Amino acid sequence: MTAAPVRLGIIGLGAMGTRLLAVASQHPDFDVRRVSDPNRSAEDFPGLSFSADSTDLVQADDLDAVYIATPPGLHERFSLAALATGKAVFCEKPLAVDLAEGRRMAEAAKRAGVATAVNFALSDQASVAEIERADVGDVLGVDIRLHFPRWPRPFQADARWLDEREQGGFVREVLSHFVYLTDRILGPLRVEVAGVDYAPGASEVAAHGLFRAGEVPVHVSGRAGMAGAERYEWILWGSRRSYLLRDWSELFVSDGGDWKPVELAGGSQAERLSLFAAAVRGADAGPGLADFAAALRVQEVIEAFHGAEVR
Template identity: 65%
Template sequence: MGIRGEPVRLGVVGLGVMGTEMVAAARSLDEFEVVRVFDVNPEAAGRVDVPFAADVREIVEAGDVDAVYFATPPKFHAEPVIAAIRSGKAVFCEKPLAVSLEDGRRMVEAAGEQGVAAAVNFALSNRDAVLEVERALADGEVGEVRGVDVRLHFPRWPRDFQATATWVAGKEQGGFVREVLSHFVYLTDRLLGPLEAVDVGLDAPEEGEVAARGLLRAGDVPVHVSGFAGIAAPELYEWVLWGTRRSYLLRNWAQLFVSDGGEWTPVTLSGPRGSDAERLSLFAEAIRGKHPRALADFASGLRVQEVIEAFHGQRS
């Protein structure tokens, strides 16, 4: 299975939380063989039992690597991703696609020119709750979509599991708008179409982002964003789709509720939940020339980036 009917030979760049998890996910699948990894911290070599490359070039230019997963901070995506693409490798990149809009556009252009599979790892792309809402929209169960609300609360930023990733706290390439809101912008783009940033703002003193608010639009559908960090409240992730017949609430990534006008009722979901390993399997399908809808491509990643960076003052 893979490019030549055999496992896809995967290189991994970046061995933080996500990179280490993705190595484990790839090694659990018959579709992949993890052949080489790299991180700027040499001590990261001990986190996985895989040959450690001398530098990034050893992976992106290697003849025995078919595809590369990039889990570096977003500021450092563009050059190695483009180099990998130009050497004919498929690419699976962490979100956001980039920080600079120019970099994001160069990445999309390179992927288009080379015709390789190029995907972005949005955790909600294959989540069972998302697939259920997508089905309900397609079947007309929602009725007319009147709007979307996105609400994010963080008592601490960065979150505990990212405490050692210092870049996540900084305004240059981190913050909860890039790191978390991007997932929900992708979700809304996926279900309702491309978004326009109508009126967005970000409160970000020297210590980092503390509040984000915004009005986006998916065509005629208003999308309201409200996010706060450093507040005395439980951590919360909510995305609400308001429909005239039925509304849906996605809470904390996996809990789905529905309302027909009364109280919110939990939705019982069946089938796979939507894991890193399942997204890797979708990436393997993309490498084989398929176009799985439940996998974000570079074009959708760039649309998300354009909306996210509008909060930071970058405009298309």
């Protein structure tokens, strides 16, 4: 017998919220019932129950799960409220910007015993599965390099909070994905050096860090506002084989010579939603879905760049 669709509410209808709304509305595992954003109106979402007050959505009794795409400073508020009513939570990253908030979220998720997930774009990618099953020999190090000629990126230009120190910056918004990937492949990271340079009155223009997963060094370098191409690179250096993940979905391998492309297929927002639906129904979604506990480990690394003390 076919399982009933997961009844979903969406909080936050900016770039990410509207993108997921479009995917979830066509997804057989979901029935999008309610949407909410104080800066939008019901006319923008015909056929859906709309509220400008997201508290109304969280308290609704006709939902199984909520997706939270607000600025990160509101993640704790809506996550705790949803978990308290027994709803599963799918949240944008970062988990939070305050470590105490992130820890309360992870603890509440553990107590609630319902599915939680954070929307890390690399969590279910075929490239990650390829790297996980590869024989790379001894892992010698990881390099993460991020370049942004414009920050925020053009598609996020309306989200002004992304260029504010309190919640924004490319370290939280983008580096989080690659810290998650490194944690997943190599295990938890410990901080040796981490810091940022800020633009006057705005978010960071440079980031640098050295971390270790066990004894494996992980180097981070990021820059914004420079002349050059936008670029995302994550490199795993192995004694037998090395891998380069570039611009989210392009994977290359080297056995000692030039980088050679790896043919891949799979990984999308729709597939991530399928994993979340399975988790909501009580199935084991496997490593392709990052829960709040995994997201908290990422947040602890990310906030070290901004001077947070990590226990």
